[in-house]
Amino acid sequence: MASMGPREARQARSQRRSRFGCRNCKLRKLKCDEGKPQCKRCCSFGVLCNFMSNIPDLQPIAADTGHALAAREKPALRPPITNAVWTSDASTSFQLNTKCQDFITRYLGRSLTTPNDPNMRQVNSKLLELAFTYPFLMHASLAVALTYDRHLNSSIDGHRTLEECYHWSQSTVLFNKRLREPIVAKDKDPIWGTAAALAILTFSSPNASTPEQSWPLKYSTSSLDWVRMIQGKMSLWHTINPLRRDSLFRVMAATYADILAPLPEDGIEGIPRAVAAVCNLSESSTSKSSPYLEAAHAVSQVLDLPDSEVTTGPVNFFIRSIHGTYEELLRDRDPVALVLLYLWYRKAGRSIWWIELRARVECPAICLYLRRYHQGNGAVQAFLPGGEFDDRRGC
Template structure:
């Protein structure tokens, strides 16, 4: 299983090297794990040393705090990381706002429980900080998608520690932190497209082995399901059972029930269509399900319905930049990106890139262009 995350780690190290334009931040980050942290007056079994933080946890405090005084760290038997003031602030902001899926009460409850685990599992803390920094990038940047050095560091460090942990036997007490970290690293990968502008982004850029790399991270997370079973009786993720059930609700065996007629037509779907005779069948149903929901009701589970259909023949078509596969991807981006911030970070560059690609290389597909901005059915889908 560690190999699932190795390729992403190599890419993250490249990102760090690319972003290392100055040394001040690098020194600040590195100092968080130096020997001064080890000299702090602490008990390894009580990784949160500051009384104000411990009190906040005990009371279930989730309000963002501008500054937390004292020494705070995350540690296990082999690793210790001391959180600076910025990290402490981001941790409270992250868990307090349930930012992976805002306004989802189930995720808020899960995050509050994961917070306590993060102080005893450094790989989870680093993964969580990477997501918090990605969220901050989303909130404070309208155009530049590039990761900061600090975000690269936490994602890279979290991946290193996560790989190391996956090489060891998985104990019950570690199952929830492992699942939470896998989810955090997958979100982090998705939220960081390779380019900052559509012209340099997929699918306009030349094809490469890194295309759809984020999909491998999503699938890597799901490959851990059997080992950690997030629906087991003592799992903190058990409250998410309805979400998982929704994600894996079966599609119709045949037909176009629930698919708008304009989409069914462009995808060559009819009453006799099945997943076996039409590669767009499942994905068109997935896009139609999320399209039918008001933006305010869309959660991560709804978005994953589409992601799980990217396999087999459809995945191959997407890699080949097939116009219908790209159209379905585009429609999903338009809908999910309005409600889920980490999808929007990628959609903001890949959506216009898909539009430009279709207009440049598939001028003859009028039925496809009808869905793009300015097309006759575009308003129905935007």
């Protein structure tokens, strides 16, 4: 330094790295300002500051939303690690930031799927306790809470947030990993709770934000993925047995009885005359002779119910009817199959928020599709807004 002038010497001293700076700055050979919880160098570079040993070197902010949220808040002293809130199991851990903890207080201690159901509130409270030892359940629960928050606070074109996508993705990865291992008794409830949450997330997250972008107007092979996701959840039924004696889901026995009730295999008793007519059903119709019979019976279960009584049981009764030939007709955008789905959306979407998130784009999309491509089918048009059998609430 003796060969340098005063100005060069000052610049050389200013480039010395801090003894107590973060590891990222040391790796990048930069002077750290030692700001906490996020130094200015890391903030501008887009990585998580790693004064703490549990944060990887040069971790991009977008790759760890849980820590990124804390990094974007107003700088403050990081609380001692003993005061942190964690969820962890034998192989995975996740530190909950302030927003996650707030969502637990506001949302996860109550029933999100059906807010007025006391049994679901009891189930959700017990699942929340389990979430602190099963990270895949915690991530799924936070993703559902974030989706519910978006439902409450966004317009019709509200897009999924980065936080939603992060927790949904993390839950899916960890859950799939867990399902590759033997399922022991203590893991059955968190596995069933996570499967239910992932089914809700898939259903409530259409790939379009406007009717014109939505199925059935825009065809995609992934348009009915929610059907397969719910079927996948139900495939775990016999392995998990949510009605076993020690299951926390046992209090939902009446709801499951509604969901699993046998679908009528013949006749049209209970089906409104107009619905039977559009499906070309008669007293002699059977589930083998008509692909619409089971779906028509299922949707008829909710059509005359007051909105306050449209709960998980009756709603899932229709979802169960989507299989076999009827599912194929939906994928082919058959007009009668679409009318039955439209009637279900129109009713269930007024009562259950996670159905409403999809219904508010797909319900009007079905209307537009049927008007555009099946204008000459008077029986179908009669169910659309302004038609003879419109309930005056529209799409």
